[in-house]
Amino acid sequence: MEPRISLITLGVADLGRAQAFYEALGWRRSPASVAGEVAFYQAGAMALGLWARAKLAADAGVAPEGAGFAGIALAHNVRTRDEVDRLLAEAAAAGAVITKPAQDSPHFLGRTGYFTDPDGHLWEVAWNPGFPLGPDGALTLPEG
């Protein structure tokens, strides 16, 4: 297995609502999407998909039941401290729930906050100068 993630699929209760949320944040739906069925968004070198939660569970061969904390968080890192606050405000305006307002991180020299999307998927917004971003947004872990 090469250390790569190709696609993240988020199970959603209402595809239209989920699309509206991500598109309000500036994501552009790919022509590869199938109207009313699945939405894809190019995300740098990978893709994000939105698909009915029950269909995703069935496709994966797992029971659809279960709720609460999914044990997973997606992070969107930004280039400046101020962008953390700005992006959390933008997410709230688009309908996100802020689960942790922007604050200086206890874990790294930087600033962080979290929101959940309309289906409860967790996103961290982080400014972490220790994990540099390239001009294209690619994140590179430090060498030590």
Add this chain to the structure above:
Amino acid sequence: MEPRISLITLGVADLGRAQAFYEALGWRRSPASVAGEVAFYQAGAMALGLWARAKLAADAGVAPEGAGFAGIALAHNVRTRDEVDRLLAEAAAAGAVITKPAQDSPHFLGRTGYFTDPDGHLWEVAWNPGFPLGPDGALTLPEG
């Protein structure tokens, strides 16, 4: 918000067990990791993190309770049909549970299967010639 995902953090019950699983699959722990606390893996233009589930929940300001289907799947796309079967076998050998054995996809012209890692995080292994992979593994959604 730029359409990017910088980092995916998986909440884990036993960091050592989770590290062993991903490293058995060929992921290389970054020197940015903190022994016994958090493990990072460079994953193309982004990174994967492993962190105690309870700490991740607390960090995100959400309740740690909840179980079952997380409503999310990570996908690792491969370049050939045979690689799907091979990688699922490799994952099973490393301790994964195969939730859906390799089969021709009902959704795209290709082949797919799913496994869960030791903490139940879902991974799809897919060969989908309609979503081409670059030499560096970058996935590009088709233009239409």
